[in-house]
Amino acid sequence: MTENKYQTAEKTIDICVVGGGPAGLQAAIVVKELGGNVLIVDDNPILGGQLIKQTHKFFGSKLHYCGVRGIDIATIFSNRVQDLGIEVINDATVVGYYDHDTLGILRHDNLFSLKAERYIFATGASENMLAFDNADLPGVYGAGAVQTMMNVYGVVPGKRALVVGSGNIGLIVPYQLLQAGVEVAAIVEIMTKFGGYYVHAAKIKRAGVPIYLKHTVIEAKGKDRIEAAVISEVGDDYTCLLGTEKTIECDMILIAIGLSPLCDLLYHAGCRIEYIPELGGNVPYHDTNMMTSKPNIFVCGDLACIEEASTAMLEGRIAGARAYESIYGKKGEAETIVKEAARELAIIRTSPFEERIVYGKKHLHL
Ligand SMILES: Cc1cc2nc3c(=O)[nH]c(=O)nc-3n(C[C@H](O)[C@H](O)[C@H](O)COP(=O)(O)OP(=O)(O)OC[C@H]3O[C@@H](n4cnc5c(N)ncnc54)[C@H](O)[C@@H]3O)c2cc1C
Structure with a gap:
């Protein structure tokens, strides 16, 4: 050039x-x-x-x-x-x-x-992002960005992940995390069924990763970086149902919502x-x-x-x-x-x- x-x-x-x-x-x-x-x-x-x-x-x-x-x-x-x-x-x-x-x-x-x-x-x-408490803590990533870090630059981004969204990206990237030796705590999906192809969801399920349907993330916990995520079940109007919150230990949250x-x-x-x-x-x-x-x-x-x-x-x-x-x-x-x-x-x-x-x-x- x-x-x-x-x-x-x-x-x-x-x-x-x-x-x-x-x-x-x-x-x-x-x-x-x-x-x-x-x-x-x-x-x-x-x-x-x-x-x-x-x-x-x-x-x-x-x-x-x-x-x-x-x-x-x-x-x-x-x-x-x-x-x-x-x-x-x-x-x-x-x-x-x-x-x-x-x-x-x-x-x-x-x-x-x-x-x-x-x-x-x-x-x-x-990549679309999501607003929740402490969403600006280090450790919140777009799932595509994590894929770039791992597969292009060979960087493992953390030890235990929570994934938000179960379209194809939300199903493929956690599988690749598992292949890289990263634990995947769960995938949460706000809809009543997963969004990606069945074959990707089946692989994830076979690997023992739970997919929580009708759930979303409401908070990241931690001081300088993520130590846990709080998820909640949602009702038919997609608002969080009080009393259904669960705390999931993780050091990264992957957003794969489109x-x-x-x-x-x-x-x-x-x-x-x-x-x-x-x-x-x-x-x-x-x-x-x-x-x-x-x-x-x-x-x-x-x-x-x-x-x-x-x-x-x-x-x-x-x-x-x-x-x-x-x-x-x-x-x-x-x-x-x-x-x-x-x-x-x-x-x-x-x-x-x-x-x-x-x-x-x-x-x-x-
Ligand atoms: C995790 C993941 C898994 C996927 N798996 C599949 C699959 O299995 N099968 C499938 O068919 N599809 C899959 N897709 C979707 C597929 O990758 C996209 O639909 C496809 O890459 C879109 O192609 P594109 O050329 O439009 O955009 P891109 O592939 O995104 O290419 C756009 C290019 O433009 C560059 N660019 C952007 N802005 C500028 C600028 N201002 N100046 C210069 N360059 C710029 C970008 O850096 C990039 O290189 C997947 C996507 C993701 C994220």
Whole structure:
């Protein structure tokens, strides 16, 4: 990478992809394979987004890398990016979307600007947090952050954990904690049933970890760091039932209560943002071509709706093909890519787990 090339906002790049997770990588690969000029900016030292910390094997169809570990999918995509000669600016954070459709990018101590004809934002999501007494004590983590510490940096974050939330993240991360030799005291879930796939819950149960349904965390105890957590049963209106409190010894509390699309840059760019709870909260409006309310900006992946890696890849392929066409004109191959990806998305979204996504997307496109 030549650092000075981007010191002034010259119109050197046709398509800039922001975010090097599965969505952004597929978008960039499609653009390049179609013959377009594309560049990826990502704030991590290596490409892959969430995939780099996913040591478990994926589900789905062979086409979507079922049975392959997330980390290995990241390597497959990174190798493809390299083979195609796609330019990557890594360790670089896009900090703003400024006048004349220019990005501000911070890389180490160097702030520079970049202008592209089209942008594909694939910035993913951030973890939701929960307010409870002493929630600011050291030892309260997002479950995804713990996964990064363990699986990317090899740091064991504590000795005994309480996990809040039983979606796939709340079920997978405690299993990985067990594999790392950390005790998992319990998982608490406010709903009447666990939220993730049965196979993940079954593994956790087989390992002897209790899942307390209709429970939440109400307090962290400790002076300088967490020494215990207080949990409580909740009633049908989700308020805590007095007298049901239990104290659980632990030195960390993992919050796994969902993700929110990272759409700050889209606000900055002036894109229309809509609140669609089924898609994860505030999401940039986008049509079925993944184009936002601004015709030069496309989105894909968790930024467009909190879903999963396979759908992120497919949305990335659609965004890449449509962004390509919007600059270079219609091309049969691009149309084929879009049709195939849309067909596969439709198949995945027939699953009962996907009902809310289908509802949310319909609502968005009304
Ligand atoms: C614990 C866990 C387990 C999961 N397990 C599975 C599973 O088994 N199967 C499955 O299909 N899915 C799984 N998922 C979901 C899957 O990982 C996500 O749906 C998928 O990674 C979303 O892809 P993405 O490209 O949209 O975002 P991400 O993978 O999050 O990539 C976004 C990238 O953009 C970068 N970025 C963000 N903002 C900026 C900025 N301003 N400037 C520069 N770069 C930026 C981020 O650092 C990141 O590298 C799991 C997720 C988690 C957290």
